Amino acid sequence: MNKVYTAQEVADKLKIKKSTVYDLIKRGELSSSKVGKQLRVSEEQLSQYLKGSECSASSAQSYDHQPESSLLKRDYLLHSSGLIISGQASPALDLLLNQLPTHPDNLPVLQSHMNTYNGLYSLYFEKVHIACASASPEDIHSLIPGIPLTVISLCQYPVGFYVKKENPKNIRGFSDLTRADIIFANREKGSSRRILLDRTLLSSEISPDSISGYRNELVTDHSTAAAVAGGQADIALGEACVARSFPELDFLPVCQESLFLVMQTKNLSTPGFQAVAETIASEPFRRFLSLQTGYDTSHTGEIFSI
Structure with missing residues (x-):
């Protein structure tokens, strides 16, 4: 049977801090699964990480001359079992993350705590799947050039x-x-x-x-x-x-x-992304958001492309 570890158990095994384990998961270096609201790492996932660390150490010199985009793509988070959404502490984003598990097509979600600029930058280099950003469409487009984007309005x-x-x-x-x-x-x-x-x-x-x-x-x-x-x-x-x-x-x-969720257009039709869009557009979410925060939800759930 494939044993499953908590983040603390992984930290104890690797003799590192628990926060470092979460950082490894956020960067996509260590795969994980979500059981309820808790992250878990299987013995197989831990073994894959350890093998990858050995390979990275033996070939570290080869990375020294790679362009930044290549270095960043090593950390691409599609290897995780769910969606990575960037965003700092926000009542609107917190409410969304709490509501998503009720959607039948929801995928496990890991929040990467980054501000607007860093989140959009990470989306450009495919380090996150969705960026929560408080920025104008013009600013978003300038930071992620040449990539078709879909933007969902969260609130004002x-x-x-x-x-x-x-x-x-x-x-x-x-x-x-x-x-x-x-x-x-x-x-x-x-x-x-x-x-x-x-x-x-x-x-x-x-x-x-x-x-x-x-x-x-x-x-x-x-x-x-x-x-x-x-x-x-x-x-x-x-x-x-x-x-x-x-x-x-x-x-x-x-x-x-305005607060938006930004994603690559090509991903919008996939189940996890659809769950995000449908949850935001739902009347219960809009009502809860307005009642709990007083935010303007008149455009919540609207989708446009840039």
């Missing part, structure tokens, strides 16, 4: 500033970021918040060097909101839904952004 949501309750420093807009008494909590490069900020600064002719805290990068809206709530910063840019988790904060709306 407000983005704005997190400030202390009652806005004691009277912050009104992006120009206030340059004030000497203001410390900003920034997001990492490649995130949709950082892209919005940097574009606005450029169009407003505001130098990033004039903003205290601009170089201090955090990796989620929750972390920037927490920095403001905890007094480490005076302002951050993020989505409205997160601000509701912090009673110490007020939210100042700036704009509305």
Whole structure:
């Protein structure tokens, strides 16, 4: 009988951290299966990984002169038993991942936690199957050129500033970021918040060097909101839904952004991808999403090509 291991058991066998096991699975180096909501690695899959590691070590020099695309395709995640969806923490994406198991044609799903830019980049190099991205269709097309893409609208949501309750420093807009008494909590490069900020600064002719805290990068809206709530910063840019988790904060709306799922068009007709599209378009999903987050779901489930 083919024995099945948990991630921790694999980590113990290989004498590595449990998080490293998950990284190996995300990169496609270690195949896995999903039992319920838990990842499992069979003895055969573990043996294949160990054999592959030996081969990689013996031929490492041959990779030194390969182009980047070849290196990335070594990690192609189609060898996994399900779909790899990239995306950072998002109530909309979390709800989708929770709903998918109820669809009869669903495949096991592994979330790869990457921001918008890195997710689209990984989709281009076929390291993920679907990228969750908060970006305009024009930006998506520019990052994944020459490949027919299908885009599914997930939701629209407000983005704005997190400030202390009652806005004691009277912050009104992006120009206030340059004030000497203001410390900003920034997001990492490649995130949709950082892209919005940097574009606005450029169009407003505001130098990033004039903003205290601009170089201090955090990796989620929750972390920037927490920095403001905890007094480490005076302002951050993020989505409205997160601000509701912090009673110490007020939210100042700036704009509305869209969240999409992006995939190669050739894959849309396959069962796992169809399950994703049909789940998003279903009335129960739209209703749950709207009730739980307050997001605009008027375009949820709409599909278009770029």
